[in-house]
Amino acid sequence: MVDTRDRLRIDKWLWQARFCKSRPVAVALVSGGHLRVNGQKVTKPGRAVGPGDVLTFAAHGQVRVLRILACGTRRGPATEAATLYELLEGDRPDQETV
Template sequence: MSEETIRLDKWLWQARFFKSRSLAAGVVSAGKVRVDGTPVSKPARVVKPGCVLTFPQAEQVRVVRILACGTRRGPAPEAQALYEDMSPEPIARPGAPRYDKGGRPTGKDRRDMPSKGALPLE
């Protein structure tokens, strides 16, 4: 019985981390993927269950352990069964300050807003 293996770019595509296999191959070719901590630059790199992948996706870094190689690019629940997500929690970034009332503030509302460098009145 031979051990199950698959190309790295194909696995990333089948597990639905990238919309196309060429996008997955591009990320791997750019050297942005690590397999078990080692940077990889060849999309044809063979991976197997037990390998840990680290790669950027959108605004976060994903860390996943491969559980199975898979046979096709199926629906999302089937794809999620191929890996265990070990990614760190994303850092919550504060949004821009908002004006609580509806619409544009009036002149009185702007005067009543605390300014950044103002000293408190005693």
């Protein structure tokens, strides 16, 4: 049995981690097939993700690869959002969001 307490919808996680300005923008990113979770294309915004999952997506003209470290409980300030992931490839997270 999988513990779902440390899992969150991918669209909500992208919004809380400040990669998308709003939930509808995050839904469009995922629904458009522009995101991979652990190397597999995801098109459902309700897909659950959690710590250890690796996300790959394009933002601001470059591909970002990151590992989820935690699921947030709210959309907090950028400093708090930066603790939710580890950037493996791509630009620094302090640039503007999608």
